[in-house]
Amino acid sequence: MTAIRVDVATLLRAGHSDAAIARELHTAAKGVARARAALGLPKARPGKQPAATAADLFRTRVAQCDDGHLQWAGARQPGGCPVLRHAGRLHTAHRIAWTLARKRPPVGHVRAGCGRSDCVEPAHLEDAEDRARYRAIFGTALTGQTARPCSRMKESA
Ligand SMILES: [Zn+2]
Structure with missing residues (x-):
């Protein structure tokens, strides 16, 4: 099992896209996509994101x-x-x-x-x-x- 960065996982769970997370955290979108798959999270939906809470x-x-x-x-x-x-x-x-x-x-x-x-x-x-x-x-x-x-x-x- 690969280690998943906590900051990447947090943004993934908040519903951000792979590209947005890669931009925000200065990392590769491919790595973010692998973390998304490992966490079993669906792809982010385009458009305005709903509030988390x-x-x-x-x-x-x-x-x-x-x-x-x-x-x-x-x-x-x-x-x-x-x-x-x-x-x-x-x-x-x-x-x-x-x-x-x-x-x-x-x-x-x-x-x-x-x-x-x-x-x-x-x-x-x-x-x-x-x-x-x-x-x-x-x-x-x-x-x-x-x-x-x-x-x-x-x-x-
Ligand atoms: Zn008042």
Whole structure:
């Protein structure tokens, strides 16, 4: 068995073509093709490559605001809920953003807690567990300030 360079294997798995990898890593395309065959990966498809992960796709659909919020510039559900489709699955942008900032999976709906329901800044998000904690500390005075969840979409863990 031949040794396969880690950087070549990484780019192959990310869906890049043999020629693009050879250009990027200053190596021979024939060697990249041999590594592709050894890994059992299909030839890269021409055209725009799909995002490797939903998080990668998320990063291409946001715009940083001057005031620290992150504006969603992608698709929305009819109710206004920011969404993106990756690998045939529909995800809420809030849930994808959550995974960028938090270590634990979200509980219940993920919403912007900053008062701007369309904000997808990971640091501004809260889930049901956060809201319960805030209620325990501050009482119900703050509950009217949070954005309502998208009622047309069920979120899954
Ligand atoms: Zn915000």
